[in-house]
Amino acid sequence: MSRKTTTTRRRDEVTDWCSEFERLCRSRRIRVTPQRLAVYRMLAEDLSHPTAESVYERLSKQLPGLSQATIYRTLQFFESENLIRRVSSPGAIGRFDANVGPHQHLLCRACGRLEDISVPELHKARIPHVEGFKVEELDIRLVGLCGSCSRSKSSIKRRGKTRAK
Amino acid sequence: MSRKTTTTRRRDEVTDWCSEFERLCRSRRIRVTPQRLAVYRMLAEDLSHPTAESVYERLSKQLPGLSQATIYRTLQFFESENLIRRVSSPGAIGRFDANVGPHQHLLCRACGRLEDISVPELHKARIPHVEGFKVEELDIRLVGLCGSCSRSKSSIKRRGKTRAK
């Protein structure tokens, strides 16, 4: 997909979802600003669930004068618009995910690495009925040890916050 | 269980798990202090997953001069000893649970209420095999609307942090 044409040499996948994002925003009367585009783009490209801090650090290089407040505001706004998701793990700081479709997360309890994963059998998990509560979704996280942490048999349990960059 | 005897009129369930907790601590060479007892007791009694702040506020009435630092230290210490668990809440403020057995959480996305729940069919959920990752446990959260938030049809989306008291 996203094949280059002779008339759109610079059009690649990135441009594709950029315009996709712009169309979506316009249809919802959401203003498109360079800051918003950049934040969304970074989250869509970086699958490691960056923190607000990390998004700021990297974007401030491309957008001189960018403010931290804008990052926090934009992330919060996107979340409220269901354009992105905030993934929370105990003791960790906010991390964000542009993948709003059904999927699970894989969390390494040693290094804090957090990855998207899609386990079809979990998607299909029947949403249980709970008396007096309207369950809308199952938020499932697979916690354990990633390859490298598993290999380094150091039995260091993660202590305190995992400040992933 | 926990039947009263003629010789121990004042012994009730609370005293029971107090001594249970003390025994556990002594067997593990963990010092028993009034502060630790009080913190553990509060978490064992209050199933609403209080925050550190909330634990402090309530305990400082019973233990004048109690320090916030002690609360944070004690909670962190208990967590490292697997006596309690830290549960992730949307706004990323730490909330704690003395229930360390297998169970799930029910989270209201509107009011932030967080309850323990035990869904046997979820306990039994097969831990999926993931290539290059050692999955140890499934952390499952049921997200939706609690009774009262469901009734008040206000479509207020939770915005920002849910500061549960």
Place this chain on the structure above:
DNA sequence: GTCGCTAGATGATATTAATTCTCAAGTGAG
């Protein structure tokens, strides 16, 4: 039993880190 000793716990306070707030200035989109 009680007396002291000491590793470890606590209280008070400072500090750091994450996030939100405030408000003047700037700008996207009609």
Place this chain on the structure above:
DNA sequence: CTCACTTGAGAATTAATATCATCTAGCGAC
């Protein structure tokens, strides 16, 4: 052109941790 909305800068707030002097739980000695 206009104006409601967004941004930048920096202050403010909040959550959590660090530091350090003081205190004490638990242990052995008596």
